[in-house]
Amino acid sequence: MQEKKEAIAVIGAGSWGTALAMVLVDNGHEVRLWSHNEAQVQEINQYHTNKKYLPEIILPDLIAGYASLRDALAGINTVILAVPTKAIREVLGKMRAVQSTPLIIAHVSKGIEPDTLLRVSELIKEEMPNELLEAVVVLSGPSHAEEVSKRHPTTVTVSSEDMAAAEKIQDLFINLNFRVYTNPDVIGVEIGGALKNIIALAAGITDGLGYGDNAKAALMTRGLAEIARLGTKMGANPLTFSGLTGIGDLIVTCTSVHSRNWRAGNLLGKGKNLEEVLDNMGMVVEGVRTTKAAYQLSKKYNVSMPITCVLYDVLFNGKNAKDAVDVLMARGKTHEMEDLVNILEERTQED
Ligand SMILES: NC(=O)C1=CN([C@@H]2O[C@H](COP(=O)(O)OP(=O)(O)OC[C@H]3O[C@@H](n4cnc5c(N)ncnc54)[C@H](OP(=O)(O)O)[C@@H]3O)[C@@H](O)[C@H]2O)C=CC1
Numbered sequence: 001m002q003e004k005k006e007a008i009a010v011i012g013a014g015s016w017g018t019a020l021a022m023v024l025v026d027n028g029h030e031v032r033l034w035s036h037n038e039a040q041v042q043e044i045n046q047y048h049t050n051k052k053y054l055p056e057i058i059l060p061d062l063i064a065g066y067a068s069l070r071d072a073l074a075g076i077n078t079v080i081l082a083v084p085t086k087a088i089r090e091v092l093g094k095m096r097a098v099q100s101t102p103l104i105i106a107h108v109s110k111g112i113e114p115d116t117l118l119r120v121s122e123l124i125k126e127e128m129p130n131e132l133l134e135a136v137v138v139l140s141g142p143s144h145a146e147e148v149s150k151r152h153p154t155t156v157t158v159s160s161e162d163m164a165a166a167e168k169i170q171d172l173f174i175n176l177n178f179r180v181y182t183n184p185d186v187i188g189v190e191i192g193g194a195l196k197n198i199i200a201l202a203a204g205i206t207d208g209l210g211y212g213d214n215a216k217a218a219l220m221t222r223g224l225a226e227i228a229r230l231g232t233k234m235g236a237n238p239l240t241f242s243g244l245t246g247i248g249d250l251i252v253t254c255t256s257v258h259s260r261n262w263r264a265g266n267l268l269g270k271g272k273n274l275e276e277v278l279d280n281m282g283m284v285v286e287g288v289r290t291t292k293a294a295y296q297l298s299k300k301y302n303v304s305m306p307i308t309c310v311l312y313d314v315l316f317n318g319k320n321a322k323d324a325v326d327v328l329m330a331r332g333k334t335h336e337m338e339d340l341v342n343i344l345e346e347r348t349q350e351d
């Protein structure tokens with residue numbers, strides 16, 4: 001399927017960076033997997049494992065671990081940026097310091113920065129000077145690293161303001177186990193990928209409370225409704241939320257034991273406190289910061305996001321999880337689709 005082979009730097013050797021490095025090696029590319037942790041780089045090069053993040057997996061020999069960012073980026077045109085949203089600015093600062101030629105940066109992070117309310121592609125454009133940035137691409141969709149690393153069938157979507165760059169990333173990754181679609185709606189793809197983590201935390205909480213499948217289906221459906229309302233108000237195509245990076249990712253994250261967001265929520269629902277939960281997770285739980293950002297976005301855009309708002313109170317204001325569910329169930333009567341219809345009508349009038 002794939003013709004042109006090239007050297008690619010994957011920046012971040014957590015679960016997702018490592019699994020994506022495997023896909024690229026399967027497609028015949030030279031892969032340089034950078035980590036800020038030298039011991040981990042040694043483990044990757046000597047033992048071909050990454051025990052902390054993918055304990056069951058033997059990595060292909062052709063994944064080369066790099067501790068030097070300068071060496072990892074030497075002569076490179078395409079970077080896969082696979083660190084948590086919180087680390088993006090720091091890592092881009094380090095890249096800026098050693099880079100002199102323009103890069104296509106394909107990010108795979110699912111978050112929004114609180115306070116600035118920037119999406120990850122916007123953060124990248126803010127941190128990287130124009131002369132170092134050929135294009136920014138986002139790769140997102142229902143894709144747990146644990147399953148991708150076992151080469152189980154997976155589908156994702158790539159999006160960019162530069163669709164030629166998105167198609168390049170599609171070509172680099174697509175194979176018979178990893179099917180890559182394109183979608184030009186960057187806002188919708190990034191908002192869907194980031195905000196599904198909020199709903200996964202909430203779904204974990206109701207599972208932890210022992211509420212079962214009706215409650216989870218309600219959260220997923222009404223969660224998607226509030227994601228679509230906000231995203232559409234921000235300029236996304238509402239259809240994107242019925243695609244892989246919307247409902248697709250929401251399903252996988254709310255229903256899989258692999259999801260760190262669902263697992264964190266589940267522990268919260270069982271009565272553990274947030275600090276304890278995050279300390280024990282050992283991997284990123286993006287939904288916590290994203291809840292803060294989405295809460296702020298809902299105020300900025302004046303969009304009703306009841307699930308996000310009660311989760312915000314659970315995470316940051318000490319609200320009891322069961323009381324939070326009661327608040328949602330006791331809300332005033334409302335129409336299922338009216339708000340989204342109104343937002344779409346407003347948009348038509350503005351055009
Ligand atoms: N895991 C998955 O299945 C998927 C994850 N994603 C998204 O990908 C992004 C990365 O997640 P994931 O790989 O799962 O996260 P992990 O927690 O598994 O790994 C994070 C990696 O980033 C490194 N890191 C953290 N902070 C910094 C920093 N300041 N500088 C350099 N490196 C840093 C960590 O290093 P250290 O070990 O030293 O902490 C670790 O190698 C997230 O936004 C996530 O939502 C998207 C799709 C699937």
Ligand SMILES: O=C(CO)COP(=O)(O)O
Binds near residue numbers: 110142258286
């Ligand atoms: O985004 C993911 C799957 O598509 C991974 O979700 P978690 O970060 O909750 O593990």
